[in-house]
Amino acid sequence: MTSCPAFHTDAELALPPLVQARRAATCACHQPVDRHRRRLGAGASLAVAGAWGLAPLSALAAEEGVRGEVGSTSRFAKLVSAEEVEQAAQQQFTQMKQEAAGKRALAPDDHPQVLRLRAIAQRLIPYTQPWNNRASAWKWEVQLFGSKELNAFCMPGGKIAFYFGILQRLQLSDDEVAMIMGHEMAHALREHARERMGKSAATRAGAGLLSSLLGLGNLGDAALSMGAQLLSLKFSREDESEADLVGMELAARAGYDPASGVTLWQKMMKASEGAPPEFLSTHPASKTRIQEIQSHLPKVNGLYAKAARPTQRYQPPV
Numbered sequence: 001m002t003s004c005p006a007f008h009t010d011a012e013l014a015l016p017p018l019v020q021a022r023r024a025a026t027c028a029c030h031q032p033v034d035r036h037r038r039r040l041g042a043g044a045s046l047a048v049a050g051a052w053g054l055a056p057l058s059a060l061a062a063e064e065g066v067r068g069e070v071g072s073t074s075r076f077a078k079l080v081s082a083e084e085v086e087q088a089a090q091q092q093f094t095q096m097k098q099e100a101a102g103k104r105a106l107a108p109d110d111h112p113q114v115l116r117l118r119a120i121a122q123r124l125i126p127y128t129q130p131w132n133n134r135a136s137a138w139k140w141e142v143q144l145f146g147s148k149e150l151n152a153f154c155m156p157g158g159k160i161a162f163y164f165g166i167l168q169r170l171q172l173s174d175d176e177v178a179m180i181m182g183h184e185m186a187h188a189l190r191e192h193a194r195e196r197m198g199k200s201a202a203t204r205a206g207a208g209l210l211s212s213l214l215g216l217g218n219l220g221d222a223a224l225s226m227g228a229q230l231l232s233l234k235f236s237r238e239d240e241s242e243a244d245l246v247g248m249e250l251a252a253r254a255g256y257d258p259a260s261g262v263t264l265w266q267k268m269m270k271a272s273e274g275a276p277p278e279f280l281s282t283h284p285a286s287k288t289r290i291q292e293i294q295s296h297l298p299k300v301n302g303l304y305a306k307a308a309r310p311t312q313r314y315q316p317p318v
């Protein structure tokens with residue numbers, strides 16, 4: 001960026017533990033994964049859709065969107081309180097902002113890409129509540145961090161981060177940004193981090209580990225990564241597929257083209273060329289992910305066709 005000299009776009013930033021815990025057990029969200037398995041069949045989840053109790057959306061659930069593909073929240077999530085997880089996330093997000101600000105790598109509120117990200121978020125947020133009853137009380141926040149990494153995440157409670165590198169290096173269109181944002185929002189809405197912590201608590205039955213996952217204890221990184229390794233890779237991949245699905249629907253309802261998931265992942269594939277072998281072995285088959293997105297498009301194309309289009313379009317950073 002040349003227009004905002006006070007904002008450094010190439011800082012080294014540490015990921016918050018809540019994000020690390022998720023990443024350690026799964027792929028980074030922007031990285032390819034292989035086959036996905038669904039948590040529940042369509043029949044079981046229709047009953048869940050009815051229980052949401054929002055007339056306009058639940059009436060559509062059986063015919064439109066991906067609700068029928070997504071099961072109920074894992075029982076493991078209930079082992080950890082949502083409030084506690086959201087509070088820890090908020091704490092970590094604040095720390096991350098402070099660290100970035102100290103390196104002049106937190107984009108100012110009037111940065112063109114911040115305005116862009118927040119405009120896109122504002123279009124998606126109204127469609128989040130049916131996926132999580134707590135979401136209407138979340139204090140959504142979108143920040144742009146000045147790092148060259150390809151990275152974006154949404155922490156529990158709606159704290160969204162984009163790294164400058166993902167916008168610039170992939171030259172993302174608004175539709176592609178909306179797909180990533182929807183995917184990350186879906187992780188938070190579906191409480192994948194809380195579920196992972198609940199599973200970890202169940203496995204270790206240790207309050208010490210739990211507090212270290214929450215960044216509250218002093219067991220340190222060894223315990224954190226040990227806890228993360230215990231988590232099931234199968235569920236992680238499910239989480240990724242589920243986030244792809246739910247994210248597609250959020251973006252489509254907000255008026256962003258869900259087919260942009262295909263170009264997005266093609267860009268990701270290209271960006272991962274030349275990556276170290278371990279990356280390729282843990283994150284194979286990006287084509288599979290693109291094929292899955294393509295196969296799910298018919299479920300959300302109707303929503304996109306009916307959705308109001310964004311009145312303003314933005315360009316990626318040069």
Ligand SMILES: [Zn+2]
Binds near residue numbers: 183
């Ligand atoms: Zn993800």
